Amino acid sequence: MRIMLEVRDLSIGYKGKSLLEGVSLSACAGEMIAVLGENGCGKTTLLRTLAGNLAPLAGSMTLNGIPLNSLNVRRRASLVSYMAQDIVPEAGLCGMDRIEMSFYHQKGLFGKLTHKERADVYRLAERFGIAHLLDRDLVEMSTGERQTVMLLGAALQDTPLLLLDEPASALDFNRTEQLFSLLRYLCSQGRTVVIVLHDPTQALRYATKLCKISAGRVDLLDPTRMDTAQLECSLREIYPNLRIHTDPLFCYTDGREGEENADL
Amino acid sequence: MIGNKCCKGKLLLALALLTTVLAVAAVLLGSYPLTLPDMLRGLRELPLSREEQTMATRVLWQLRIPRMLMALLTGAVLGVCGGVYQMLFHSPLASPDLTGVASGASLGAAVAIVLGVGSSAARMGFAFFGGVLSLLLVMLLVRFAGGERVGTYILAGIVISSLADAGLMVMKTVADPERQLAAIEFWTMGSFGAASADKLLPFAVIVLPTLLLLLLLHRPVSMLSLGNDACRAMGLSPNVWRTLLLLLATLSVSAAVSVSGVIGFVGLTAPHIARLLYKRRSGAFLLVCALMGSSLLLAADIAAKTLVAGAELPISIFTVAAGVPVLVVLLCSRGRREA
Numbered sequence: 001m002r003i004m005l006e007v008r009d010l011s012i013g014y015k016g017k018s019l020l021e022g023v024s025l026s027a028c029a030g031e032m033i034a035v036l037g038e039n040g041c042g043k044t045t046l047l048r049t050l051a052g053n054l055a056p057l058a059g060s061m062t063l064n065g066i067p068l069n070s071l072n073v074r075r076r077a078s079l080v081s082y083m084a085q086d087i088v089p090e091a092g093l094c095g096m097d098r099i100e101m102s103f104y105h106q107k108g109l110f111g112k113l114t115h116k117e118r119a120d121v122y123r124l125a126e127r128f129g130i131a132h133l134l135d136r137d138l139v140e141m142s143t144g145e146r147q148t149v150m151l152l153g154a155a156l157q158d159t160p161l162l163l164l165d166e167p168a169s170a171l172d173f174n175r176t177e178q179l180f181s182l183l184r185y186l187c188s189q190g191r192t193v194v195i196v197l198h199d200p201t202q203a204l205r206y207a208t209k210l211c212k213i214s215a216g217r218v219d220l221l222d223p224t225r226m227d228t229a230q231l232e233c234s235l236r237e238i239y240p241n242l243r244i245h246t247d248p249l250f251c252y253t254d255g256r257e258g259e260e261n262a263d264l
Numbered sequence: 265m266i267g268n269k270c271c272k273g274k275l276l277l278a279l280a281l282l283t284t285v286l287a288v289a290a291v292l293l294g295s296y297p298l299t300l301p302d303m304l305r306g307l308r309e310l311p312l313s314r315e316e317q318t319m320a321t322r323v324l325w326q327l328r329i330p331r332m333l334m335a336l337l338t339g340a341v342l343g344v345c346g347g348v349y350q351m352l353f354h355s356p357l358a359s360p361d362l363t364g365v366a367s368g369a370s371l372g373a374a375v376a377i378v379l380g381v382g383s384s385a386a387r388m389g390f391a392f393f394g395g396v397l398s399l400l401l402v403m404l405l406v407r408f409a410g411g412e413r414v415g416t417y418i419l420a421g422i423v424i425s426s427l428a429d430a431g432l433m434v435m436k437t438v439a440d441p442e443r444q445l446a447a448i449e450f451w452t453m454g455s456f457g458a459a460s461a462d463k464l465l466p467f468a469v470i471v472l473p474t475l476l477l478l479l480l481l482h483r484p485v486s487m488l489s490l491g492n493d494a495c496r497a498m499g500l501s502p503n504v505w506r507t508l509l510l511l512l513a514t515l516s517v518s519a520a521v522s523v524s525g526v527i528g529f530v531g532l533t534a535p536h537i538a539r540l541l542y543k544r545r546s547g548a549f550l551l552v553c554a555l556m557g558s559s560l561l562l563a564a565d566i567a568a569k570t571l572v573a574g575a576e577l578p579i580s581i582f583t584v585a586a587g588v589p590v591l592v593v594l595l596c597s598r599g600r601r602e603a
Binding site: 048051052053072073074075076077078080081082083084087092093094097098101102104105109110137157 | 351480481483484486487489490491492493494496497498499500501539543544545546547549
């Protein structure tokens with residue numbers, strides 16, 4: 001498979017104080033990388049750097065061979081979408097306002113959504129059970145509802161690379177299922193997803209690779225190339241009590257997700 | 265959704281109507297009584313030379329209409345800029361005074377008064393220069409501090425504002441207590457009493473294009489209200505746009521303040537009322553702010569010139585008097601929602 005995202009020897013951190021050094025990652029089109037690690041280990045900093053919100057201290061990042069740092073903001077937004085952790089924005093914007101903004105890189109300052117695009121947004125929102133939220137103020141939503149709106153916004157930005165910072169932290173069980181089913185659909189369309197997760201179960205169940213951050217080191221693990229014992233041993237650096245079993249839920253989600261998302 | 269849209273259209277229409285009614289009232293009311301027929305005759309007599317016009321027509325074109333337009337535009341500027349500041353700074357407290365413009369302009373005007381600069385146009389120029397200078401200083405300070413954060417602007421605004429206030433105090437101390445001090449005090453309370461046709465043009469040349477641009481650029485304003493990271497992720501450079509929007513807003517506020525003096529509270533209350541009525545802060549929100557600001561200021565100006573026959577009262581008395589109950593209602597509804 002062709003390598004899409006390539007990160008080499010990246011040093012990240014804030015103003016001269018580096019948090020992680022020598023970060024190297026690569027991801028092919030259609031892969032989902034789960035970033036795992038304890039609080040404060042640099043997961044969010046890594047994502048913010050990849051998203052261009054923080055300048056890297058050293059190293060390079062390329063997407064399809066294009067150096068990400070040389071792009072202007074708008075061009076970059078057509079390649080990379082980023083969903084930050086939940087921040088409660090000042091009141092006054094409804095769900096649809098937020099989603100419309102995801103089209104900024106295509107539409108510019110004055111362009112409006114076409115009827116078809118609007119209908120697409122509503123259809124997708126309906127399937128996620130959030131059509132009623134499109135008219136509601138972001139502040140009046142629950143955190144989980146807001147996360148779903150933000151996620152939809154990121155997905156509709158239509159970029160080859162999606163960076164999601166704990167998108168599932170406040171989602172209920174059904175929404176979490178829907179989230180991963182959407183992400184797997186996006187991956188099947190050749191998009192690459194980098195997602196910060198706190199639950200190793202979700203990571204092992206849905207991600208194709210694991211990016212483990214512990215003790216200032218970043219390792220990219222490929223579960224398909226390791227046996228369970230190796231994987232368990234490696235992940236115990238973060239989760240000391242982890243034990244990996246085969247997953248009875250896998251067949252349940254696998255069969256349905258194709259048809260469910262066929263009309264995205 | 266569609267019912268919603270229709271409702272918002274009606275709201276805009278109602279506000280536009282209110283503004284028009286107040287504008288006509290502002291033209292008719294005043295120490296020299298004018299009637300509707302006078303106004304219509306005035307329209308007919310416009311092409312005539314000044315000597316051929318009746319007294320009523322001259323009052324209409326030289327005083328009333330310029331004054332009405334100034335109040336209308338200043339209100340719109342304060343309303344829109346208040347809305348823009350509140351969204352850019354994520355703060356319900358942000359208002360056009362925040363960036364130090366009002367204080368800077370006051371200092372400029374006070375310097376002009378103390379130096380004995382005669383013409384009011386020159387005084388206006390001094391005030392405008394003071395306002396723009398304080399804006400530039402704020403921007404410079406923010407750049408120097410390397411601040412990406414919203415709070416940096418507010419802090420820089422407070423610093424420059426205090427500096428200008430100190431300068432204003434110096435001016436008040438050296439001012440001749442009989443004439444100049446009163447003029448400075450009156451200026452800082454705001455009034456449209458000195459409005460005239462020849463002041464309208466330079467004012468409108470600055471204010472109209474900036475106002476129009478701000479109304480058109482509502483998309484970046486609402487994107488910026490989601491914060492720097494989200495904004496950049498969606499493809500809008502937050503620093504570039506924040507600077508640009510602040511420049512536009514502050515430029516128009518300086519122009520407004522330099523004509524009318526410091527007018528308290530409209531920039532704070534108009535956006536809050538607009539929010540209360542319009543419910544959203546996207547789409548036509550800034551237009552609602554503009555109409556709200558205009559209506560408030562026109563109403564306050566009518567009160568300022570008619571309440572005491574033959575005297576001009578400072579307009580801030582009325583804008584504050586109207587603003588306080590609104591803010592109290594807002595505060596209560598806020599508290600109830602959170603409880």
